[in-house]
Amino acid sequence: MGFFLETLLGGLMAGMLxxxxxxxxxLIFKASGVFNFAQGAMVLFAALAMxxxxxxxxxxxLGNLWLVNLIAFAMAAGVMFxxxxxxxxxxxxxxxxxxxxxxxxxxxxxxxFLEGLGQSLFGxxxxxxxxxxxxxxxxxxxxxxxxxxxINQEDLIAALIAAxxxxxxxxxxxxxxxxxxxxxxxDDHQAAQSIGIPLNRIWVIVWCVAGVVAxxxxxxxxxxxxxxxxxATVALRALPVVILGGLxxxxxxxxxxxxxxxxxxxxEVYLGPYVGGGIxxxxxYVLALLFLLVRPQGLFGEKIIDRV
Amino acid sequence: xxxxxxxxxxxxxxxxLSFGGVKAxxxxxxxxxxxxxxxxxxxxxxxxxxxxxxINGVYTPQQGSITFRGQxxxxxxxxxxxxxxxxxxxxxxxxxxxxxxxxxxxTGRNLRMKSNLLLQAIRFGPAQRExxxxxxxxxxxxxxLEIQAYRKxxxxxxxxxxxxxxxxxxxxxxxxxxxxxxxxMAGMNVEEKQDMCxxxxxxxxxxxxxxxxxxxxxxxxxxxxxxxxxxxxxxxIGDGTPDEVRNNPEVISxxxxxxx
Numbered sequence: 001m002g003f004f005l006e007t008l009l010g011g012l013m014a015g016m017l018x019x020x021x022x023x024x025x026x027l028i029f030k031a032s033g034v035f036n037f038a039q040g041a042m043v044l045f046a047a048l049a050m051x052x053x054x055x056x057x058x059x060x061x062l063g064n065l066w067l068v069n070l071i072a073f074a075m076a077a078g079v080m081f082x083x084x085x086x087x088x089x090x091x092x093x094x095x096x097x098x099x100x101x102x103x104x105x106x107x108x109x110x111x112x113f114l115e116g117l118g119q120s121l122f123g124x125x126x127x128x129x130x131x132x133x134x135x136x137x138x139x140x141x142x143x144x145x146x147x148x149x150x151i152n153q154e155d156l157i158a159a160l161i162a163a164x165x166x167x168x169x170x171x172x173x174x175x176x177x178x179x180x181x182x183x184x185x186x187d188d189h190q191a192a193q194s195i196g197i198p199l200n201r202i203w204v205i206v207w208c209v210a211g212v213v214a215x216x217x218x219x220x221x222x223x224x225x226x227x228x229x230x231x232a233t234v235a236l237r238a239l240p241v242v243i244l245g246g247l248x249x250x251x252x253x254x255x256x257x258x259x260x261x262x263x264x265x266x267x268e269v270y271l272g273p274y275v276g277g278g279i280x281x282x283x284x285y286v287l288a289l290l291f292l293l294v295r296p297q298g299l300f301g302e303k304i305i306d307r308v
Numbered sequence: 309x310x311x312x313x314x315x316x317x318x319x320x321x322x323x324x325l326s327f328g329g330v331k332a333x334x335x336x337x338x339x340x341x342x343x344x345x346x347x348x349x350x351x352x353x354x355x356x357x358x359x360x361x362x363i364n365g366v367y368t369p370q371q372g373s374i375t376f377r378g379q380x381x382x383x384x385x386x387x388x389x390x391x392x393x394x395x396x397x398x399x400x401x402x403x404x405x406x407x408x409x410x411x412x413x414x415t416g417r418n419l420r421m422k423s424n425l426l427l428q429a430i431r432f433g434p435a436q437r438e439x440x441x442x443x444x445x446x447x448x449x450x451x452x453l454e455i456q457a458y459r460k461x462x463x464x465x466x467x468x469x470x471x472x473x474x475x476x477x478x479x480x481x482x483x484x485x486x487x488x489x490x491x492x493m494a495g496m497n498v499e500e501k502q503d504m505c506x507x508x509x510x511x512x513x514x515x516x517x518x519x520x521x522x523x524x525x526x527x528x529x530x531x532x533x534x535x536x537x538x539x540x541x542x543x544x545i546g547d548g549t550p551d552e553v554r555n556n557p558e559v560i561s562x563x564x565x566x567x568x
Contacts, residue, residue: 177414177417177418177421180407180411180414180415180418181415181418183404183406183407183411184404184407184415184418186406187403187404187405187406187407188402188403188404188405190366190398190402191398191402191403191404191478192404192415193366193386193387193390194364194386194390194395194396194398194402194479195390195395195415195416195418195419195478195479195481195482196387196389196390196391196418196419196482197387197415197418197419198387199387
């Protein structure tokens with residue numbers, strides 16, 4: 001029992017990180033109907049920016065770890081805002097009312113551009129982000145279960161940060177007039193325009209928010225695994241999550257991420273021995289594939305009904 | 309009726325619009341006076357909605373101009389139109405389905421919200437007061453449209469007739485000078501139509517809002533409008549008071565067909 005719970009918890013925490021990346025996809029898809037393939041590149045770009053800024057701040061003699069990270073985070077967020085603004089100005093605005101496929105191809109272009117630009121601006125080595133996460137695992141519930149449960153503190157804190165971000169986002173979406181405008185745009189572009197909600201500004205805001213989400217995801221992954229090119233492929237890991245949760249649902253992204261995270265870990269541990277291991281790598285995709293057959297709109301996505 | 313019809317507030321001059329080879333509108337001109345109810349009628353495909361979409365800035369006409377309160381535009385910008393005080397409703401409902409009735413109507417206040425994002429999020433001081441202020445206005449609209457019972461209901465769950473009211477409510481929340489209604493009574497039963505007529509007349513009467521409405525149901529339109537424009541195949545075939553239009557031979561033949 002203790003071991004099962006341990007695996008479950010590990011899965012939930014890993015899942016929280018998938019959710020973060022998936023959230024970026026969902027935010028942009030909802031507000032602009034663009035499947036933003038560049039989300040992974042944004043994660044890489046943001047993490048690179050933050051890693052290099054904090055390195056630079058450290059070198060300039062700022063001793064305090066918290067202060068360094070806070071300033072580096074703010075600077076990286078600033079960079080992501082610029083990226084959002086430029087993307088809206090130079091790409092999205094020109095492609096208004098184009099087919100979804102066209103927009104997808106455009107974000108594919110943005111992906112490679114961002115990956116290239118990130119590496120030429122910030123360098124292509126492996127950098128580390130040190131946000132002072134405790135690395136050693138702790139034992140918990142020793143009295144409840146024989147042997148207790150081993151909890152990875154780093155994962156726990158990461159999951160907490162992710163949960164805070166989600167809470168902040170829902171506050172922003174539910175309680176502010178801008179959030180209301182964002183939800184309005186997500187539901188119906190034309191109606192939103194007719195009551196004077198400026199689409200262009202909303203798009204910049206939503207890309208900014210997606211940029212910050214990418215930054216938080218990049219920061220956490222970066223502090224776990226180091227900032228390197230492979231971060232960009234994290235986006236591919238989040239694809240099954242959005243298929244599972246539905247492209248248009250924020251809670252779907254979160255729950256989808258948790259399901260995938262837990263499913264990966266449990267299947268690896270309990271099914272792995274029978275098929276020779278390595279399930280973790282493809283399990284999510286198979287699950288997503290099965291879901292596509294049964295519920296193509298995802299768990300929480302809107303069912304697309306075309307009037308014939 | 310005691311209402312005072314004022315000067316021309318909206319003037320449409322020689323508007324032509326085509327989609328590829330299809331001429332949706334050719335050389336349409338008409339004016340709308342302040343505080344009046346102006347109807348645009350015509351059979352299906354006559355170009356009524358296209359006309360409204362030109363005024364609203366959804367479509368850009370190839371020729372012609374639109375003058376609103378003394379300013380002339382070759383095409384309107386959707387956002388700018390809303391800022392200038394023109395609101396609209398939609399023929400096929402375009403509500404924000406995931407949101408409650410209250411939130412849907414609150415979005416209509418968005419243009420007027422000034423306070424800082426951060427203050428709004430934590431509901432602090434002036435932001436709180438501002439939210440209350442807007443909420444009060446929205447409650448007035450909800451009372452006016454008699455949808456108090458559905459405040460918190462997601463609009464997607466409401467019956468069609470009520471959704472149409474919410475659509476009207478959202479437009480009213482802008483406190484518009486001109487209200488564009490795209491087939492406000494389409495698909496309604498007699499009772500719902502009567503309610504909607506009453507709301508339109510009350511809006512016009514109580515707030516002095518100028519109303520431009522599209523319908524193809526002649527009966528209803530003739531009862532509530534001050535003046536009527538008739539379109540057929542993208543051309544204007546009649547313009548005048550309901551009585552004048554009713555007796556216009558071209559209008560009669562467009563609606564009833566001509567004997568051959």
